[in-house]
Amino acid sequence: MLTHEEQLAEFEARIARGEKIEPGDWMPAEYRRQLIRMISQHAHSEVVGMLPEGAWITRAPNLRRKMVLISKVQDEGGHGQYLYHAAESLGISREEMLDALLEGRAKYSSIFNYPTLNWADIGVIGWLVDGAAIKNQTMLAQASYGPYSRAMVRICAEETFHHKQGKEMVIQYAQGTPFQRQMVQDSINRWWWPTLMMFGPHDSDSPNSETLIKWGIKTKTNDELRQEFINEMVADLTAVNLTLPDPDLHFDEASGNWTTGPIDWDEFWRVVKGNGPCNKERLAARQEAHENGRWVREAMAAFAARSPQVIA
Numbered sequence: 614m615l616t617h618e619e620q621l622a623e624f625e626a627r628i629a630r631g632e633k634i635e636p637g638d639w640m641p642a643e644y645r646r647q648l649i650r651m652i653s654q655h656a657h658s659e660v661v662g663m664l665p666e667g668a669w670i671t672r673a674p675n676l677r678r679k680m681v682l683i684s685k686v687q688d689e690g691g692h693g694q695y696l697y698h699a700a701e702s703l704g705i706s707r708e709e710m711l712d713a714l715l716e717g718r719a720k721y722s723s724i725f726n727y728p729t730l731n732w733a734d735i736g737v738i739g740w741l742v743d744g745a746a747i748k749n750q751t752m753l754a755q756a757s758y759g760p761y762s763r764a765m766v767r768i769c770a771e772e773t774f775h776h777k778q779g780k781e782m783v784i785q786y787a788q789g790t791p792f793q794r795q796m797v798q799d800s801i802n803r804w805w806w807p808t809l810m811m812f813g814p815h816d817s818d819s820p821n822s823e824t825l826i827k828w829g830i831k832t833k834t835n836d837e838l839r840q841e842f843i844n845e846m847v848a849d850l851t852a853v854n855l856t857l858p859d860p861d862l863h864f865d866e867a868s869g870n871w872t873t874g875p876i877d878w879d880e881f882w883r884v885v886k887g888n889g890p891c892n893k894e895r896l897a898a899r900q901e902a903h904e905n906g907r908w909v910r911e912a913m914a915a916f917a918a919r920s921p922q923v924i925a
């Protein structure tokens with residue numbers, strides 16, 4: 614019988630060897646808690662993330678764009694499913710996670726509390742927001758917890774497609790008519806700062822990073838990922854003559870990085886705490902969808918009670 618210290622040492626040695634931790638394996642309670650916290654927030658983000666884009670399905674300008682958008686929104690629902698399953702493998706139930714979301718106790722990504730005001734927002738969400746998500750999720754595909762890292766591999770493949778369709782749209786509008794250029798620039802102006810906030814608070818204000826990095830859940834810090842994203846996006850957006858809404862943005866020769874002005878963290882925390890532009894609307898939409906699906910859950914439960922062998 615190993616002591617707690619010996620189990621912890623073996624667990625950390627496995628992570629150091631690059632082995633994946635699987636659901637039945639011994640893990641510290643704090644590792645389990647951190648994963649449930651992070652994966653459930655991530656799952657909620659995917660599902661709430663369907664709302665701002667879903668609002669534009671009926672207004673897509675042509676059939677091709679409509680089909681792409683429907684597929685993308687459907688993919689996000691699927692990502693939520695993989696992630697809820699990954700979290701369930703740690704011993705939390707789907708109902709507990711959904712209750713936390715529907716009662717407003719759970720966090721989900723700040724970015725989905727902003728409104729989609731014009732059609733170009735759909736392209737900008739694909740290029741910027743999904744681009745930021747991929748940067749974070751490519752890292753999480755290396756996470757030490759097996760079910761999370763495997764879910765991330767599949768999700769990243771699909772997100773890459775989302776990213777490409779967004780980039781294609783933005784470049785097309787940036788090179789289009791004066792109206793299209795103005796529409797896409799307006800969209801970049803509104804989404805730039807909230808996208809930078811997606812990566813989370815600065816490292817000095819990130820209470821979870823140290824533990825997550827120690828146990829191989831994250832391998833890069835919030836600021837490292839944000840900086841990589843800024844460097845790539847400044848180059849790509851300026852190449853198509855779009856500007857960024859930051860008078861302080863400059864290239865720092867010493868570090869080789871693009872340096873931005875200060876991020877408005879008061880705005881970030883307002884949004885995270887439920888007081889962003891669309892928090893109440895998003896929660897109400899999820900509550901309504903959950904209520905509308907009640908009859909399906911009840912029918913499934915009744916069917917399972919009558920025909921358990923079919924469900925099994």
Ligand code: 3HC
Pocket residue numbers: 650651654655656658659662689692720721722723724742743746749810811812813814818819820821822825835885
């Ligand atoms: N929105 C909402 N809450 C956020 C946040 C954000 N952008 N960034 C940080 N927070 C919260 C954290 O959850 C934490 O709250 P808690 O301790 O009460 O749970 C608090 O702020 C402090 O932040 P930390 O930096 O300490 O938190 P983490 O170390 O966990 O880092 C994270 C935050 C980078 C978001 C990390 O949790 C993570 O990588 N999560 C998984 C990926 C994810 O959830 N992505 C969301 C976007 S998914 C998406 O965009 C879908 C795609 O289809 C577009």
